[in-house]
Amino acid sequence: MQKVLTKKHIQNNPFAESLKSIPEVVLCGISGGVDSIVLLHSLVEAGKKPIVLHFEHGWRKDETLDSKLVEELSKKLNVEFIKKKSEKSFPKTEAGAREERFRFFIDTAQRKNCYNLVLAHHADDQVETFLMQLLRGTGTKGWGMDKISSFGKLTIYRPFLDFWKADIIAFAKKNLYCWREDETNDNALYLRNKIRKELIPFLENRFSKSVKKSLWKFCEILREEKKWLMQLTQEIASGPSLRFSDLEKAPIGKQRLAIGLWLKKRGVADISFEDIESIREMIGKKGKKKCNLSRNLAVIFKNDELVLTHQ
Numbered sequence: 001m002q003k004v005l006t007k008k009h010i011q012n013n014p015f016a017e018s019l020k021s022i023p024e025v026v027l028c029g030i031s032g033g034v035d036s037i038v039l040l041h042s043l044v045e046a047g048k049k050p051i052v053l054h055f056e057h058g059w060r061k062d063e064t065l066d067s068k069l070v071e072e073l074s075k076k077l078n079v080e081f082i083k084k085k086s087e088k089s090f091p092k093t094e095a096g097a098r099e100e101r102f103r104f105f106i107d108t109a110q111r112k113n114c115y116n117l118v119l120a121h122h123a124d125d126q127v128e129t130f131l132m133q134l135l136r137g138t139g140t141k142g143w144g145m146d147k148i149s150s151f152g153k154l155t156i157y158r159p160f161l162d163f164w165k166a167d168i169i170a171f172a173k174k175n176l177y178c179w180r181e182d183e184t185n186d187n188a189l190y191l192r193n194k195i196r197k198e199l200i201p202f203l204e205n206r207f208s209k210s211v212k213k214s215l216w217k218f219c220e221i222l223r224e225e226k227k228w229l230m231q232l233t234q235e236i237a238s239g240p241s242l243r244f245s246d247l248e249k250a251p252i253g254k255q256r257l258a259i260g261l262w263l264k265k266r267g268v269a270d271i272s273f274e275d276i277e278s279i280r281e282m283i284g285k286k287g288k289k290k291c292n293l294s295r296n297l298a299v300i301f302k303n304d305e306l307v308l309t310h311q
């Protein structure tokens with residue numbers, strides 16, 4: 001039985017403070033897991049008007065139970081509920097699932113003309129994501145999620161980033177909230193689960209019980225320093241074009257960041273290190289005017305400017 005909320009309840013909600021900067025009307029991604037269920041209750045308690053978005057990925061048999069739970073809770077809390085089922089047969093990777101989910105978020109944002117989205121990522125997610133990116137060899141992109149970030153026209157809020165999952169669960173239990181456990185969270189085939197179930201416990205047992213805290217602190221420091229690095233990068237990558245002569249003078253790190261930023265602004269996200277290096281190679285070889293990238297893309301240098309084109 002879901003608990004009925006009272007106004008005075010928010011005073012005992014440890015997450016209340018973190019919700020203050022969130023706009024009144026906001027889209028929220030609610031999977032039915034404990035984190036997003038606590039987020040939804042907390043948003044309503046804080047007087048916000050969340051529009052609940054739930055995406056059914058179609059990769060678990062019991063997924064309809066998740067959407068039922070989220071739909072019923074939305075009804076009980078008197079908030080709008082919007083659901084979409086995946087049209088693809090089986091996105092088996094976490095990245096594929098996220099991509100589909102975000103397409104739904106963006107479509108709904110356009111339809112509702114509401115470009116604020118709140119997600120329930122927490123401190124454990126931050127640490128796990130950081131370790132995942134570290135193992136994959138990503139650069140600044142892996143330096144931690146921001147509490148507020150943009151994705152196209154969307155502004156994404158992550159008010160739980162400073163809270164540990166254990167505290168979120170304790171709060172949910174204390175308040176008798178209902179949520180769903182995602183059985184794929186135990187599947188050791190997924191890198192994130194291996195990190196959560198094997199790598200982190202190993203590090204805690206062999207090195208220090210406070211390893212998660214240290215990693216969280218590391219992310220906190222890095223993501224602020226990244227903002228400063230991106231500011232420096234904007235010096236050459238903020239205009240409509242990226243100039244060969246500016247790139248030539250910049251240190252290697254700034255060249256890489258500027259090229260990545262320039263491509264991102266043109267809708268090419270997650271460009272590989274190898275592609276960036278192919279573009280950089282042209283800086284050294286003055287005669288080379290074109291390089292082919294993955295995804296059938298190409299970059300040419302034309303009148304001192306970088307131009308993105310197709311192969």
Ligand SMILES: Nc1ncnc2c1ncn2[C@@H]1O[C@H](COP(=O)(O)OP(=O)(O)OP(=O)(O)O)[C@@H](O)[C@H]1O
Pocket residue numbers: 028029030031032033034035036037053054055056057101118119120121125182
């Ligand atoms: N199927 C979904 N529909 C809507 N939003 C989702 C869905 N899955 C995840 N989200 C949102 O994205 C955030 C991060 O996703 P992640 O996969 O880490 O969450 P989860 O562990 O599946 O669920 P939860 O965070 O609710 O326990 C979630 O906290 C939630 O806000």
